[in-house]
Amino acid sequence: MSPQSTASAVPSVAASGTKHPEKLSDLLERLAREAQERITMREIATALDDRSFGAFLLVFALPNLIPLPPGATMVLGLPMIFVAWQVVIGYQKVWLPRAIADYAIDRATFQRMVARVSPWLRSAENWVRPRNWPLDGTVRERLFGVFALLLSIICVLPIPFGNWLPAFAVAVLGVAHTERDGNCLAVGVLIGFVSIAVATLVITATGALLTMLF
Numbered sequence: 001m002s003p004q005s006t007a008s009a010v011p012s013v014a015a016s017g018t019k020h021p022e023k024l025s026d027l028l029e030r031l032a033r034e035a036q037e038r039i040t041m042r043e044i045a046t047a048l049d050d051r052s053f054g055a056f057l058l059v060f061a062l063p064n065l066i067p068l069p070p071g072a073t074m075v076l077g078l079p080m081i082f083v084a085w086q087v088v089i090g091y092q093k094v095w096l097p098r099a100i101a102d103y104a105i106d107r108a109t110f111q112r113m114v115a116r117v118s119p120w121l122r123s124a125e126n127w128v129r130p131r132n133w134p135l136d137g138t139v140r141e142r143l144f145g146v147f148a149l150l151l152s153i154i155c156v157l158p159i160p161f162g163n164w165l166p167a168f169a170v171a172v173l174g175v176a177h178t179e180r181d182g183n184c185l186a187v188g189v190l191i192g193f194v195s196i197a198v199a200t201l202v203i204t205a206t207g208a209l210l211t212m213l214f
Helices: 002-006 024-034 039-064 072-076 078-088 107-124 138-156 164-179 180-212
Strands: 038-040 104-106
Touching: 024 039, 024 107, 038 039, 038 107, 039 078, 039 138, 039 164, 078 138, 104 107, 138 164, 138 180, 164 180
Parallel strands: none
Antiparallel strands: 038 104
């Protein structure tokens, strides 16, 4: 069965056709209420529609904000590159490999997950909301993708102390893209430029040190 036919067979998780759909917390709670016995990643991506890029950037950025063993970000950063690249080449929503798209969790587990994250989302939505959104064209959307891709690549590079800040920037950009918040987008861009500057400084200093030593 094709991904399209699978998605269309689950009307309870159909995507909204409005420009600014319901809040993410409301959407997730609706999915939890109306989902069948099991819900797949494909169904969630379909429900998120064009907001799936921001949502998945946020989801994939979060693990990179947790202190992990050296080298872990080289693996955990790859999904962010995968999502950002799809924005650059003009996809309308996230495409997932079949192995990931078909991954399903049972309804009870999904409901518990939503119950835990929903209060945090509702708190964030008190100040993150659709406003001043500048990415209203294909070119601007792809520029957003290029910026997110650059930050994602920095997350993968083995830069000492240089991975957390770009991952945080990607997370903020993901929230902004999901909620269509231009103010939040500006904050994410600012953090992103600072993280690029820090990474450049670390790389330059490391190169100079290695030159002196060898």
